[in-house]
Amino acid sequence: MNKGEFEGKTSKENSEEILEDVSEETIGESTEEIHGELANEQMAESYGQPSYRKKGYGRKYFFTALAGALAGVIIGGLGVYYYIDSNIEEINDNLGIVKEINVDTSDNLYYASAVAEKSMDTVVGIVTTEKVNSMLWGTQTYEGMGSGVIVDSDGYILTNSHVISDGDADTIRVKFIDGSESAGTLLWNNSTIDLAIVKVDRTGLPAAEFGDSDDLIIGEPVVAIGNPLSLELDRTVTAGIISGLNRSIQIDEYTVMEPLIQTDASINPGNSGGPLFNSEGLVIGINTAKMTSAEGLGFSIPINMAKGIIDEVIENGEVTDVYLGIKGVDVSVYEKQLNVDLTPEYGVVVVEIFKDSPAQTAGLMAGDVIQEIDGEEIDDMSDVQRQLFNYKPGDEVLMKVIRNGDAVDLELVFQKKPDNFN
Known part of the structure; x- marks a missing residue:
């Protein structure tokens, strides 16, 4: 009986079909023979004669027992099958699945x-x-x-x-x-x-291709290549996933690195500076082990932060850095240190302005809170630093600040950063 026929009938019908080969006549005949043999054995033993079994008796008894056992197993199995099947249907009905995601790894195994x-x-x-x-x-x-x-x-x-x-x-x-x-x-x-x-001083070198670090998603597979311990182990490959995005890491008392890509691919001082690739072999980050990290916790600098710098260096042979000319502190840090509550919820509080700097020329004042530069939100001094890499001397931007609770727009023209300015 195939599975389709088996599942299409009730447990009672299946049991009847399985047992129909074991007829009542056969069962009755076997019963009589069993009783007769038992009587012969008892009589022989009582007169001191050896007992005997009629030829074929063992085989009939075996098949009779086997048929009964088989019927019991199948009947029990049917009950379990229908019980589980009905409960699975009930469970599936109650799961309330709202989204189905198909995972195809056939193209990503290697x-x-x-x-x-x-x-x-x-x-x-x-x-x-x-x-x-x-x-x-x-x-x-x-x-x-x-x-x-x-x-x-x-x-x-x-x-x-x-x-x-x-x-x-x-x-x-x-x-x-x-x-x-x-x-x-x-x-x-x-x-x-x-x-x-x-x-x-070489030409014709194989150059890596860049990806877009702004399009990354958590869980995306990545590959880090570098020298984990020494040049003897150069170009070691480690694989992992993107564990987090836009991470902020405190390097020291005054320095915060952000936004960083977090990955569980192995990153250490040896492969620091090497590339982080996506699954298409495009560079999406530069691995950094500047900070001490735990095992399974690595960080990479998004490649988009470097693209403009690379282009300028190749074009001009150098990068001409611009500067704002202030000392500032995050709003949250300022509030905590001075135990005050500022009206702005985010931004950089201007603590000091340098003489003849772009900030002074634009009319920025100590106590102002910088919240935007050229439409980009500013949360901390790291945001200010990153924004400066987008500009060259002479570029004009609109800066939004909060002054005494009021929003003020200032026009600022960037200048080349002096060599003695840090």
Whole structure:
């Protein structure tokens, strides 16, 4: 009997069909034989004669018992089947499922391998040396190591600022996938956003492709490639997912890094400065181990923060930084430190304004709360710093501030940041 026939009948009908081969006549005949044999055995034993069994008796008894057992199992199984089936239907009816998501992993089983094959040769190792003078030990030479990614075929490499000692490295050596090495020259770095651009005198290099870090979603698969411990383990591939977006990490008492991509792909000092790829092999971030993080907790700088800087360096050979010319503090920090409540719920409180700065020229005053620059919301000084990377000397913007509870619009013209201004 096939499954369709079995399920199409009631338990009673199925039981009757299974048992119809075991007829009443057969059962009756077997019963008589059993009684007769038992009597013979008893008589033989009472007269001291050996007992005997009629030929074929054991087989009939076995099949009779088997038929009964089989019927019992099937009847019980039918009951369990219909009980479970009816309850599953009831459970499904009560689940109230409102959204169905189909997960197809057929094209992503080996995405890390595909990313590595496509992008491995764009990743480089970076080794630096720095001489430090000590009154106790004299001049000491320290070696640092990290990773980087080729962003232009003419030898432009993006890495972390801390990988090149925030600009204090005396020598920079870049190692490529074929084992060759070239001396590197630092073109630009900024410790606030922990990015740097190094140039080597080579052409025809494989350059990585950029993705859009503004379009990332939590749970998206990612791949980090770099040197986890040493150049002997260069271009190690680790895979994970995006665990969080727009993360803020306190680096020290005065520095906050944001917005960062959080991932569980392994990131450490060795592969810091290396790229974070999406599943299509596009760079979406630059890994940073500037802060100490727990296992399974890594951070990456969104690549969109670096795109404009890279373009300017390639075009002009340098980045001309602009400045605002203020000292400021977040509204929340200001309220906490002074135990006051400000009317604005967010923004940067201007504490000090530098002479002849763009801020002073625009009419900004101490006590003003900056809430917008060129239409972009400002929550803290990190937002101010990030906004400045979008402008060049001479660019004009509209700044919105809160002054004594009133909204005030100020027109500001950016200037080149002085060399002695930090």
